[in-house]
Amino acid sequence: MEVAGTTTAGGGEAGRGGAGSGDWPSDMVLEAIADPVFIKDTDLVYRACNAQFAEVVLGRERDAVIGRRTAAFMGTWIAEVHESRDRALLLDGGAQTYEADIRYASGARGRARFVKGLLRDRAGAVIGILGVMHDVSHEVELNRARARAEQANAAKDRFLVNMSHQVRTPLNTMLGYAEALSLGMVGDVTARQREHLESIQRAGRQLEEVLTVVLDVAHQGDPSRRETVTALVPDEVCAQALRQVLPEAEKAGVALVMEESDPLLAEHRVWVDARAMRHILRSLLASAIAFTRSGGRVSVSARLDRDRVAFRVSDSGGGLAGDHVRAILDRGHAGAGSGMLETPAPGVGLTIVKTLAAAMGGSLDLDSVPGRGTTATVCLPVDRRRDGGRRRS
The missing domain is CATH 3.30.450.20 (PAS domain)
Known part of the structure; x- marks a missing residue:
């Protein structure tokens, strides 16, 4: 100069x-x-x-x-x-x-x-x-705050990895013994005992999936994990989620309904983490089924809403007032209610769903009417490229 x-x-x-x-x-x-x-x-x-x-x-x-x-x-x-x-x-x-x-x-x-x-x-x-x-005092303080945040994030990642290892080890042992028992490797089991053992295995695998998803959430900012993004057909995602929870619905006496397909979605895809998407819908459906009375109804649908795909899961539970719906989204909140909001420590599950949706550029909204039920809506950006749904891995 x-x-x-x-x-x-x-x-x-x-x-x-x-x-x-x-x-x-x-x-x-x-x-x-x-x-x-x-x-x-x-x-x-x-x-x-x-x-x-x-x-x-x-x-x-x-x-x-x-x-x-x-x-x-x-x-x-x-x-x-x-x-x-x-x-x-x-x-x-x-x-x-x-x-x-x-x-x-x-x-x-x-x-x-x-x-x-x-x-x-x-x-x-x-x-x-x-x-x-x-x-540049403000810039210096921002840099220090960023460094502290990065250190805290690294510590969080280390904690989650260690926690996952500590949980997976006994979990795998439990699943191994349950499988050995159900196969009769240590003696004959009755049909009822086998059913209980299979329930243990299903619950264990679900817990394992939750651990995997939690780790995915922790690494959402890691560019090396972007290869998990896949082009999915919205209706196929919903149908697959229904098939996964069908045994639970039949056992609970709850009817599962796939709403009529939205013709506007025929040539559109959503680019999402397939594993996270499966967890989102399964979590919402399982919660709705678990706390909908026998003879009740749980439905799932996908609709094009401008530049986003809205995945909706609705139940016929008792519903909640608006202030309770807002409170239920607080991290770790466990409140009384009906339908999908009545799960044990529901705020934890919904917080994971909300975090996963946000990591994919989306959002989670709840609409509950007392006496009529609850609808959870996950909105995700739609991909308008008409590429025939080619997948990338």
């Missing part, structure tokens, strides 16, 4: 580096700059500055700054730090940028970025240095 002096000075003596008073930028120009600005001659004496520099940084009137050097306002050691950089700039030319801790006239401490360049007269001779200070 090199600036030629082409304006008229607003007062002050001539520059001692051989420049006349007409070579210094005017006060009007300097005051138009919001950041603190100063000009030194080649002897490192202040020749001009704006009020921001004189009053806010040095705590002096501007006239008391002109004609003096940095050591008159700061400690000798601090002055030498800045002036050594000034001398290097005069020797090497070009521009200079650096950051340093500062103490303002008010006593407040901060950090500033100094940007300096040579100032030349009309003949091209170097007559001094033009410097601009920009406070």
Whole structure:
């Protein structure tokens, strides 16, 4: 950065580096700059500055700054730090940028970025240095906060991985014994015992899937995991979810209904994490089935809603008032109610669903009417490319 002096000075003596008073930028120009600005001659004496520099940084009137050097306002050691950089700039030319801790006239401490360049007269001779200070204290604090957040995120990831390992080990042991028992490897089992053992295995596999999904949530920001995104047909996703929960629905005496297909979705796909999508629908359907009375009804549908696909799971449970619906979405909230909102610690399950939907650019909404039931809606961005649903892995 090199600036030629082409304006008229607003007062002050001539520059001692051989420049006349007409070579210094005017006060009007300097005051138009919001950041603190100063000009030194080649002897490192202040020749001009704006009020921001004189009053806010040095705590002096501007006239008391002109004609003096940095050591008159700061400690000798601090002055030498800045002036050594000034001398290097005069020797090497070009521009200079650096950051340093500062103490303002008010006593407040901060950090500033100094940007300096040579100032030349009309003949091209170097007559001094033009410097601009920009406070970067906020940027520094943001960087520190970002570093703390990254450290906390890394600690969270390590915790989840360790937790998953600690849970999976006994879980796999339990599933192995349950499978051995159901196969009669340690003796004959009755049909009822086999049914119970198969229930244990199903529950264990569901828990294993939940652990996997939780780890996926923890790594949503990891670019290396983007290969899990797949193009899915909305109606096929719903149909597959219904097939997965059909045994539970039959056992509970609850009717499962696949709503009529939306013709507008025929040539559209959703790009989602297939495993997360399966968990979302299965979680919502299982909750609705588990707490819908025998003879009740649970339905699922997919509809095009402008640029999003709305997946809806509805039950015929008792429903909740609006304030309870809002409360149920709080992390870990476990409240009383009916339908899918009545699951043990439902807020935990719905928080996972909500987090998964948000990670895929979507949202979760609940609509519950007391005495009529609850509808959970997960909206995800639609892919309007008519590519025949080609999948990528």
